[in-house]
Amino acid sequence: MKxxxxxxxxxxxxxxxxxASPGLPPGRRASTPYDRYMAPVHRVLRSxxxxxxxxxxxxxxxxxxxxxxxxxxxxxxxxxxxxxEARRAGDCKAKSLWLANAMNDPSVRYVxxxxxxxxKISHAWLMxxxxxxxxxxDPTNTPKPIPAASASPDEYIVFYTYDRNGSYKHQTPWRxxxxxxxxxxx
Numbered sequence: 001m002k003x004x005x006x007x008x009x010x011x012x013x014x015x016x017x018x019x020a021s022p023g024l025p026p027g028r029r030a031s032t033p034y035d036r037y038m039a040p041v042h043r044v045l046r047s048x049x050x051x052x053x054x055x056x057x058x059x060x061x062x063x064x065x066x067x068x069x070x071x072x073x074x075x076x077x078x079x080x081x082x083x084x085e086a087r088r089a090g091d092c093k094a095k096s097l098w099l100a101n102a103m104n105d106p107s108v109r110y111v112x113x114x115x116x117x118x119x120k121i122s123h124a125w126l127m128x129x130x131x132x133x134x135x136x137x138d139p140t141n142t143p144k145p146i147p148a149a150s151a152s153p154d155e156y157i158v159f160y161t162y163d164r165n166g167s168y169k170h171q172t173p174w175r176x177x178x179x180x181x182x183x184x185x186x
Contacts, residue, residue, distance in 0.1 A: 032160045032167050034112055037076035041110050044081060044097055045164045050104030055130055058137065058145060061102045065095045065139030078124070092124040092140040099139050100126055110162040115141060117154040125156065 032038075053061075069089040073079065078093035081101035090098065100108050109127040115138070126137040127148065134148035136156050148156070161168045 032112075032169050034076060034160060035167055038162065038167070040078050040080050041093075041097055041162055044101050045106075045108075045110060045162060048100065048104050048106040048108065048164060050106070052105050052107065052130070053103050055145070058103060058128065058130070058135075061099055062137050062139050062145055063143040065099045065102075066141075066143035068095055068098075068139070070140065092138075095139040096124045096126050096137070099137055103128070106164050108163075111156075111158050112160045112162075113156065113158040115156060117157060122159075127158075127161070 068084065068087075070091060071087070071089040071094075072091045073094075076093075078097040079090065081098040084090040084094040084098040096110060100110055103126075105128065107129060111125050111127055112122055113125075115123040115125075123138075123140070125140070128135045128137055128145070136146040136148050136151060138146065138156075146156075158170055160170070
C-alpha cells in the first residue's frame with residue numbers, strides 16, 4: 001500500500017511539473033527567454049474576461065490590425081494595446097497584443113515562434129480556438145484568420161505560448177497540423 005501511495009504521489013508531482021496549455025500539445029510551464037520582456041503581454045492576457053467573440057468580429061479585428069502601419073520599435077517589448085491603437089502602428093508583438101486585447105477572449109494564446117522555418121527572426125501571433133478548430137491570427141502578415149490545419153509544417157512553428165495562466169515552453173516545436181490532428185482526437 002505504501003509503494004502504491006508513493007507511486008501515485010510521484011505521478012501527481014510529475015504531472016504538475018509538466019502542464020499543457022489547453023488544446024495544445026504538452027508544454028512545460030517554465031520561464032522562457034522572453035519572459036523579462038513580457039510584462040505587457042501578461043498584463044493584457046490576465047485582464048481578458050469576455051465571452052468568445054464571433055468569427056466575424058475576429059476577422060474584422062484581424063483585418064483592422066493588418067491595416068495598421070508596420071513600425072518596429074523595441075526589439076522585445078510590446079507596447080500596450082492603447083498605444084498601438086492610438087498610433088495605428090506596430091510590429092508583430094504590438095499588433096498581436098492589440099488583437100488579443102480587442103478580442104477580450106480569455107482563451108486566446110499569444111505565441112512566439114517562426115512564421116517560416118527559414119526565418120532568421122522570431123515572430124509573434126495568436127492562436128484562437130473557435131468551434132473546435134484552431135485559427136492562426138497574424139495581423140502582421142495576413143488580413144484573414146488562417147485555419148491552423150491548413151498551415152504547412154514549415155509555417156507558424158511555435159516555441160513558446162502564453163496564456164492568462166503563464167508561459168509554456170514546448171519541448172519540440174509545435175506544428176499547427178499536429179495540433180489540429182491532436183485536437184481531433186480530444
